[in-house]
Every structure is written in C-alpha cells, then in structure tokens.
Amino acid sequence: MLDLVYGDYANHDFASYHIPVHADVPPIEAAWADEADDQLNPSGVKGIGEVCIVGTAAAIANAVWHATGVRQRHLPMRPDRVLLG
Numbered sequence: 001m002l003d004l005v006y007g008d009y010a011n012h013d014f015a016s017y018h019i020p021v022h023a024d025v026p027p028i029e030a031a032w033a034d035e036a037d038d039q040l041n042p043s044g045v046k047g048i049g050e051v052c053i054v055g056t057a058a059a060i061a062n063a064v065w066h067a068t069g070v071r072q073r074h075l076p077m078r079p080d081r082v083l084l085g
Contacts (some may be wrong), residue, residue: 003010011017061072070082 002008057075057077061077064077064082065071068082072081074081
C-alpha cells in the first residue's frame with residue numbers, strides 16, 4: 001500500500017501488510033466460451049491462463065542464476081545442467 005502524501009510504501013514488511021486469503025476473495029464463476037478454432041491446435045481449445053505464465057520460467061531461471069551463478073538458457077532446467085555449468 002502506498003502512502004498518498006509521501007509516495008512511499010506504508011508497509012515495509014509482511015507483518016503489517018494484509019495478504020488476502022481465501023475468505024477475502026469473492027466467489028468466482030468459470031464459464032466456457034463456445035468458440036472452436038481448428039487452426040490453433042489439434043483439440044481446438046485455447047487456454048486463457050497461458051499468457052500469465054510466460055514470465056515464470058524466466059523468473060525461475062534468474063533465481064537459479066542468482067543462487068548458483070550458472071545461467072540457464074534451456075528448458076527444462078535440470079540439476080545436472082546447473083552442476084555442469
């Protein structure tokens with residue numbers, strides 16, 4: 001949360017920051033969009049959540065690099081590739 005007067009963070013740690021839990025989330029209803037796309041893939045379906053996972057592998061690769069000093073540029077990231085560098 002930002003302090004509107006000074007523009008700084010009002011909470012500097014998780015002890016005083018409210019992290020939403022299950023009880024804080026309103027009910028969510030999932031629905032299907034009846035639209036087939038035969039050009040997309042063999043099953044003709046689209047995944048709406050695929051867009052948000054694009055940066056996950058890069059973030060994990062950066063974490064491995066910061067922890068070990070070995071840059072991972074290929075997936076899957078395996079322990080043998082980290083150990084061999």
